[in-house]
Amino acid sequence: MRRSxxxxxxxxxxxxxxxxxxxxxKMYISKKYPYAKCKIIDMGNCLQCNLSLQPTALSPKxxxxxxxxxxxxxxxxxxxxxxxxxxxxxxxxxxxCLYYPGSGEWNHRSILADTIIPWASxxxxxxxxxxxxxxxxxxxxxxxxxxAISEQTRDK
Amino acid sequence: MLTAKQQQLNDILEEIAKSLDISxxxxxxxxxxYDSVGEWIIDGYNAGDYPxxxxxxxxxxxxxxxxxxAVRPFRDGKDADFDIDLVCxxxxxxxxxxxxxxxxxxxxxxxxxxxxxxxxxxxxKRCWTLEYxxxxxxxxxxxxxxxCVAESPTDISxxxxxxxxxxxxxxxxxxxxxxxxxxxxxxxxPGNPKGYAQWFDEIKQPALNLIIEAKSQAIFENNREFFASxxxxxxxxxxxxxQRAIQLLKRHxxxxxxxxxxxxxxxxxxxITTLAAKVYENEHDTLSALLNIINTINSHNVLLENRHVADxxxxxxxxxEKRNDGMWWIENPVNPQENFADRWHxxxxxxxxxxxxxxxxxxxxIYTFLHTENIVECSNRFNECFGERDVKKAFSEIGSKYKxxxxxxxxxxxxxxxxxxxGATVLGHTFFGE
Numbered sequence: 001m002r003r004s005x006x007x008x009x010x011x012x013x014x015x016x017x018x019x020x021x022x023x024x025x026k027m028y029i030s031k032k033y034p035y036a037k038c039k040i041i042d043m044g045n046c047l048q049c050n051l052s053l054q055p056t057a058l059s060p061k062x063x064x065x066x067x068x069x070x071x072x073x074x075x076x077x078x079x080x081x082x083x084x085x086x087x088x089x090x091x092x093x094x095x096x097c098l099y100y101p102g103s104g105e106w107n108h109r110s111i112l113a114d115t116i117i118p119w120a121s122x123x124x125x126x127x128x129x130x131x132x133x134x135x136x137x138x139x140x141x142x143x144x145x146x147x148a149i150s151e152q153t154r155d156k
Numbered sequence: 157m158l159t160a161k162q163q164q165l166n167d168i169l170e171e172i173a174k175s176l177d178i179s180x181x182x183x184x185x186x187x188x189x190y191d192s193v194g195e196w197i198i199d200g201y202n203a204g205d206y207p208x209x210x211x212x213x214x215x216x217x218x219x220x221x222x223x224x225x226a227v228r229p230f231r232d233g234k235d236a237d238f239d240i241d242l243v244c245x246x247x248x249x250x251x252x253x254x255x256x257x258x259x260x261x262x263x264x265x266x267x268x269x270x271x272x273x274x275x276x277x278x279x280x281k282r283c284w285t286l287e288y289x290x291x292x293x294x295x296x297x298x299x300x301x302x303x304c305v306a307e308s309p310t311d312i313s314x315x316x317x318x319x320x321x322x323x324x325x326x327x328x329x330x331x332x333x334x335x336x337x338x339x340x341x342x343x344x345x346p347g348n349p350k351g352y353a354q355w356f357d358e359i360k361q362p363a364l365n366l367i368i369e370a371k372s373q374a375i376f377e378n379n380r381e382f383f384a385s386x387x388x389x390x391x392x393x394x395x396x397x398x399q400r401a402i403q404l405l406k407r408h409x410x411x412x413x414x415x416x417x418x419x420x421x422x423x424x425x426x427x428i429t430t431l432a433a434k435v436y437e438n439e440h441d442t443l444s445a446l447l448n449i450i451n452t453i454n455s456h457n458v459l460l461e462n463r464h465v466a467d468x469x470x471x472x473x474x475x476x477e478k479r480n481d482g483m484w485w486i487e488n489p490v491n492p493q494e495n496f497a498d499r500w501h502x503x504x505x506x507x508x509x510x511x512x513x514x515x516x517x518x519x520x521x522i523y524t525f526l527h528t529e530n531i532v533e534c535s536n537r538f539n540e541c542f543g544e545r546d547v548k549k550a551f552s553e554i555g556s557k558y559k560x561x562x563x564x565x566x567x568x569x570x571x572x573x574x575x576x577x578x579g580a581t582v583l584g585h586t587f588f589g590e
Binding site for chain 1 (some may be wrong): 159160161163164165370525528529530531534535544546548551552554555556558559562563567569571572573574575580582583584585586587588589
């Protein structure tokens with residue numbers, strides 16, 4: 001079986017300068033979340049992580065999957081919620097929306113273990129509260145807000 | 157030390173108790189109304205409305221507002237008004253037949269005020285009740301005025317000589333007027349709300365001392381429109397775990413007995429408050445206080461079958477007794493002659509049975525919460541126990557708290573994803589989406 005995680009492959013697949021190497025992302029995740037199962041696939045272009053997140057001591061453990069292609073943005077899915085409809089703060093396919101695109105909250109130099117994963121836990125926390133109270137208490141913006149904001153900046 | 161699950165359940169329960177409580181702004185409104193009525197009653201002396209009084213009457217607060225255990229009552233399946241209990245003690249001696257005069261002069265004085273005349277309900281057995289219209293936030297009040305005089309020196313002497321009542325309490329004993337509506341006759345009944353409040357304060361004082369600084373600060377910060385500084389926050393607003401436990405117990409009782417066949421026999425608040433305070437061992441959190449109260453009192457259910465409570469350390473506390481004549485006894489801690497369970501033997505012990513049935517429900521509910529592994533599924537049970545509106549309010553507050561903590565960089569996450577005070581800091585971000 002060919003090993004696909006050789007450093008050579010990774011060096012070649014980094015198209016953007018200054019990106020954090022997927023191996024390093026994987027290392028940070030394993031360090032902070034020792035129960036996470038991570039692998040680098042697709043010829044070194046993709047980091048896939050499966051881990052269980054439990055937002056509070058009284059919550060169930062959710063099966064969370066992170067898929068991060070090197071030139072794309074990380075995608076986070078929760079297995080137990082894939083078939084649910086009407087969820088707040090998700091993209092199509094129930095991909096969790098965890099930060100404001102273009103704001104710099106997340107960029108390719110961000111460490112996933114310090115950003116996306118804790119934010120996913122937080123998302124689950126507010127998802128639970130939303131299920132109980134009917135409201136989203138985590139703050140945030142919606143697509144209409146983004147359009148309104150970009151219109152404002154255009155008009156200036 | 158609480159486990160993580162217990163700590164979280166405690167936080168939820170304390171937040172629910174806070175939602176059930178009277179809000180700081182409503183409390184201040186209640187205080188203003190109490191002060192106005194009190195002033196009007198006191199001024200009645202100078203207006204000559206109390207011909208037999210030696211000086212102005214004394215007005216003081218009693219009941220759950222005084223003890224800090226008020227919860228919005230739930231009657232006939234819906235929210236009812238908050239109660240404000242005002243005691244009006246006249247400077248007149250207790251005589252054989254002046255009970256009717258004491259009661260009437262109070263009613264007359266209230267009717268002399270145009271507004272109060274309009275708000276006055278029909279004369280009650282012990283009180284005159286003023287009904288305030290509901291405010292825009294849907295919160296209503298009624299204010300019960302309880303006329304009384306000091307207990308006679310002879311009766312106090314008897315208490316001193318023949319009972320184990322403590323001196324510091326019995327000196328506050330009062331005689332309350334009681335109207336038999338059927339026969340239109342009056343009699344005297346004993347009471348001691350001041351003594352009881354003093355007893356209760358003594359029990360909660362150690363816990364209060366520990367938390368007063370931090371909690372006053374928090375109340376001040378969340379209510380800046382009402383207070384200029386932390387020092388202005390009245391002590392009454394700072395609630396100890398004992399008070400929070402009592403609030404939850406009372407509300408649980410109201411919800412569980414609503415539309416239940418035993419509803420008419422549900423335990424009275426005086427019993428719940430007294431037993432909780434007698435059992436309280438200075439626990440620093442509401443959950444521990446509740447668990448201790450439930451377990452200690454539940455061990456008395458053997459009395460239903462005329463068996464004995466085995467644990468001597470519990471029977472020593474004299475919580476619930478069944479005496480040789482078959483009478484149940486829950487002694488008033490400041491007046492050993494008064495029995496709060498004086499009707500428990502009636503109707504084949506139906507009130508006793510209702511009480512232990514309630515404890516059984518309570519135990520099952522609390523243990524379900526404690527062992528849940530899915531807080532969302534469990535929320536229905538919280539709603540059944542405490543009411544959907546206040547449970548939702550509590551969870552919303554928790555959500556806001558976490559969001560503020562995250563925005564201040566104080567929210568952390570551990571290696572299992574659990575959010576709280578341990579682990580690495582959660583960085584700021586904005587949820588987005590469709």
